[in-house]
Amino acid sequence: MVRLLTARLDIRDVDFWRRRVGQWRKAVADGPQFILVIDGLNQNWTKTDWAEFLQPLYDERWDRRVVVLMTCWPDHWANLRKLAPLTPEPLEVPVGSFSDPELDLVLAANGLSRERFAEPMLTLMKVPRLSRLAIARHQALAASGDVTPERLAYEDWKHRVSRRGAALAIGDDEFLSFVGELGEALKSSVDGSFFTRKDLLERLGRDSGRDRADLSETLGEIVAGRWLEVGSKPHQFRVNPKLTPFVLGLTLANELKGIPEDAQTGTTVAEFLDPFKGQSLALQSCAPPRRLRYSIRRLDAGRGAPSSNAGSPNKTFTSQILTLTGG
Numbered sequence: 001m002v003r004l005l006t007a008r009l010d011i012r013d014v015d016f017w018r019r020r021v022g023q024w025r026k027a028v029a030d031g032p033q034f035i036l037v038i039d040g041l042n043q044n045w046t047k048t049d050w051a052e053f054l055q056p057l058y059d060e061r062w063d064r065r066v067v068v069l070m071t072c073w074p075d076h077w078a079n080l081r082k083l084a085p086l087t088p089e090p091l092e093v094p095v096g097s098f099s100d101p102e103l104d105l106v107l108a109a110n111g112l113s114r115e116r117f118a119e120p121m122l123t124l125m126k127v128p129r130l131s132r133l134a135i136a137r138h139q140a141l142a143a144s145g146d147v148t149p150e151r152l153a154y155e156d157w158k159h160r161v162s163r164r165g166a167a168l169a170i171g172d173d174e175f176l177s178f179v180g181e182l183g184e185a186l187k188s189s190v191d192g193s194f195f196t197r198k199d200l201l202e203r204l205g206r207d208s209g210r211d212r213a214d215l216s217e218t219l220g221e222i223v224a225g226r227w228l229e230v231g232s233k234p235h236q237f238r239v240n241p242k243l244t245p246f247v248l249g250l251t252l253a254n255e256l257k258g259i260p261e262d263a264q265t266g267t268t269v270a271e272f273l274d275p276f277k278g279q280s281l282a283l284q285s286c287a288p289p290r291r292l293r294y295s296i297r298r299l300d301a302g303r304g305a306p307s308s309n310a311g312s313p314n315k316t317f318t319s320q321i322l323t324l325t326g327g
Contacts, residue, residue, distance in 0.1 A: 001034070025065065032067040042076035042224075045217040051086040058087065071095075075223045075230060097126035110135045120242060124149045127226065130156055150246030156225050169210045169218045176250055178204055179227070182239055183251030187272075195228070197235040 005017045024033050036057070041050060050070075057066045070090070072080070083090050098106065103126055107113055112135065114122055125131040134152055161172060170178065181203055186193050197219070204215045222228055228237040239247055252272050 001036075004036075025062070029063075029065055033065045034067070036066060036068045038068065038070045041070055041072035041080065042217075042220055045076070045220065046213060048080060050080060051083045054083070054086060073220060073224050076220055078230075078234070098128065098131065099126075103131065106131055107135070112138070118148075120149045121152065124152055124226070124242060130226070133159060149242050150249075153226060153240075153243050154246065157222075157227075160221050160225065164221070168221060169214045170204060170208065174204075174208065175222075179247050180250040180254045183247040183249075186239060186244065186248060187251070194231050194236050194238050197237070200228075200237065 002014055002017045002021055005021070006012070006014050027033075041047075054068055056062075057068065058064075074094075077092075082092070103122065104114065107116075116138065117125065117134070121134065125134050130152055133156055137155060157175060158172065161168060161175075182195070185195070200219055201212050201215050204218060205211065223230070223237070226240050227243055229240050230236070231238055255272060
């Protein structure tokens with residue numbers, strides 16, 4: 001406590017704050033004197049002894065003079081067993097998405113309105129982080145023609161990679177490969193495909209050889225990016241239905257990469273879509289070509305916005321795919 005006060009306030013020295021804290025502890029107090037904020041338990045993924053770290057603040061020496069405020073991603077909070085057996089038991093305050101009026105206020109503060117965005121985008125933009133990203137990049141997204149939830153989620157992932165760098169155990173190519181693998185699993189059942197934490201970590205580390213400790217934080221970033229939703233059972237996840245078209249699109253794109261422009265394209269797309277007949281979510285997702293467009297157009301553009309090069313060798317190839325999927 002003394003070291004923190006000295007470092008954060010940058011006023012006086014350690015001896016001064018040791019004496020001051022001692023005086024505060026001797027004073028009669030009818031409520032907390034200190035608020036200790038620990039922002040982002042999930043940012044120190046390997047630290048799991050938070051309960052042992054905090055428990056001394058609640059013994060008789062401090063006599064309820066300290067209140068601790070912590071923030072943490074829900075999935076990591078569950079992994080920490082909600083800091084059991086810390087006494088007193090932490091009070092959880094869920095921080096949810098924006099309400100419609102709150103989102104309207106955020107948009108208005110940035111000179112925008114909800115008419116600028118389609119309803120699926122607005123739903124995703126209720127996540128505070130994604131709303132900031134969509135607002136910051138809405139002009140670039142609009143110029144690309146891909147103002148979609150899938151594109152926004154992928155832009156969020158790229159932003160996470162640029163912000164975290166080597167701290168994330170996988171890069172962009174590995175991430176896209178991982179997403180494509182999830183799409184393979186969805187081909188058997190979109191509505192009933194669930195993945196365990198163990199399975200996801202094994203998929204992430206299959207090529208890189210990274211171990212669980214290295215990959216847990218990366219998986220946390222993927223969950224926080226809304227690519228995966230927590231299932232009804234512990235350590236169970238499913239692909240976010242709103243992003244399923246992007247996942248399936250990457251899987252289809254991977255299957256089409258090795259096919260010549262004018263050979264077997266229609267057959268491959270038809271065979272890919274056939275297993276989804278009778279699955280309501282899949283049919284709804286796969287029918288509108290715009291929902292798969294960004295995934296397929298990545299064949300033209302590589303990483304980033306779709307190619308504007310009219311002479312791209314894959315231009316006809318891409319048009320065929322969009323036509324065959326209902327374009």
